[in-house]
Amino acid sequence: MNDNKYELIYRDLAGKIAAGTFAVGDYLPSENVLRRQYDVSRETIRKALLALLNEGKIQKIHGKGSVVIGTRPALSSPELKGFTEIAASLDVPTNSRLVENDSVSVDPDRFFSKEGPVVRFGTNRAQPAILIGRLRQIRNQPVSLDRDFVLTDVVPTLPPDLAETSLYGHVERSVAPISYAEREITMVPADWDDHQFLEVQLGTSVVVIRQKVYLTDTRLAILSESRLDPQHFHYREFVRRHLSP
Amino acid sequence: MNDNKYELIYRDLAGKIAAGTFAVGDYLPSENVLRRQYDVSRETIRKALLALLNEGKIQKIHGKGSVVIGTRPALSSPELKGFTEIAASLDVPTNSRLVENDSVSVDPDRFFSKEGPVVRFGTNRAQPAILIGRLRQIRNQPVSLDRDFVLTDVVPTLPPDLAETSLYGHVERSVAPISYAEREITMVPADWDDHQFLEVQLGTSVVVIRQKVYLTDTRLAILSESRLDPQHFHYREFVRRHLSP
DNA sequence: AAACATTTGTACGTATGTATG
């Protein structure tokens, strides 16, 4: 956690929105009132409001104020979180089973939009990686088959308990903070592994979410692929049309 | 277009990144250099850089500078744009065919995560709307079946040429600027219309993208549903793990 | 219709803190 003033104010306001202290449709106190309440400058208030705006929690209306437009439950799919982090915030029993663990070669440039996980027999720009395959279950029902390709050059160590430990947490503790990711969602025909682990029929489609995960210093750290049964797939996000003010 | 300084600077820099003047891996000039180059205050430069940061075009590294990390071609799926707007920026022949045009009733609260387009026989909070169904084609190949439910209470008029006119453009000219949307992506079994228009097999899955589109004053204006052949579906986005600085 | 107070948006200036090399 950070001790920035604007981040503290952001969290306070976000908490009050989530708790219903400010309900959908309500106006937040004006920036000047908030400025006095928190005893900070107006710019600091505006930074906190900007964060709420970008997350779709409020809408700012010129000359009127800031309206609450959404409570946005903490775990929406688009956030950059690992399964273990999401599972920790759930109230249902979850578990992960290690189903693959190999030394492989991956070419990040060929990771998106190509057939297969693009391993073995590296190409020119191939890099060494550890492949960790895990079957994720919620209430003992299989929900996703996750494969993480951890780039050895950037992340030299791995957590002790491969199945249950948060991979993102490990990377952030041992290397550097994770900062951003490129994400791709496609549909592909189910293969034998999908059939076996996700219990989907061969030939039908499965959802594939691939991510390239980068650190704050722009180094690529993890390539990940998550395969899901389309029946359980639903993805939500909030998008804005123009630049935020 | 706006004449804000920070937005002009943002567009200038984004253009130079797209053109390769600043290539991936390059550092932008420092904030102080940019401040002198554009003859503005540092805060104005920082606002422009923040917009680039949020779009995944640069990464800011404390103490070092701003690195270009992506060119992010103009039309990535996640942006809040209509088909007509996207088509206008493409170099391939596109067209739209009007296949439905009815007066209906919709309940926005039941729009997400339910079966069917949820029309006819309104519920309690049902609202009157005009349903516009359009088959989108690129190079004469069907790519998506779009249904827009234009809420009559908010958008009383419709554009003259329903098939080819930009619906978003019409709303922004005649009512108010479109500001944000909630988006949901799911998979459902293909129905008869999907089979007919998208030429997918009955029983296989199609991708459904539903959106609730809101104006700057938070009024809900359009519910839209886009159905796509999974084979042609690919969705890309950029996500950040933490709050932007 | 016009004047006014309130509220958000943009822009500039300054100071200090922190990370990098």
Added chain:
DNA sequence: ACATACATACGTACAAATGTT
């Protein structure tokens, strides 16, 4: 130890949208 670069924070001024008097 030092210069450079980004991050945070405060203060001020004026513009623009809104709603009321």
